[in-house]
Amino acid sequence: MYTWLWRKLPGGLPLKLLQVLILFLAVTALLFFVIFPWIEPLMPYNNVTVN
Known part of the structure; x- marks a missing residue:
């Protein structure tokens, strides 16, 4: 996936990094x-009670 994204981004190395x-x-x-x-x-940890 990252290789695909890197190839699809236009520009040179500095522009791709940006x-x-x-x-x-x-x-x-x-x-x-x-x-x-x-x-x-x-989420189940919303109702926390401490005695």
């Missing part, structure tokens, strides 16, 4: 701001 960095940051932001908050209520 594009990979931007893609990584975009996926990370999507996970932290959309996916993780959406799935948090479904």
Whole structure:
């Protein structure tokens, strides 16, 4: 998959590295701001009580 992505990105090495960095940051932001908050209520460790 990574080889396929690397071959599909346009430009030389510096531009490809920049594009990979931007893609990584975009996926990370999507996970932290959309996916993780959406799935948090479904996780079993939300209701923790300590006696």
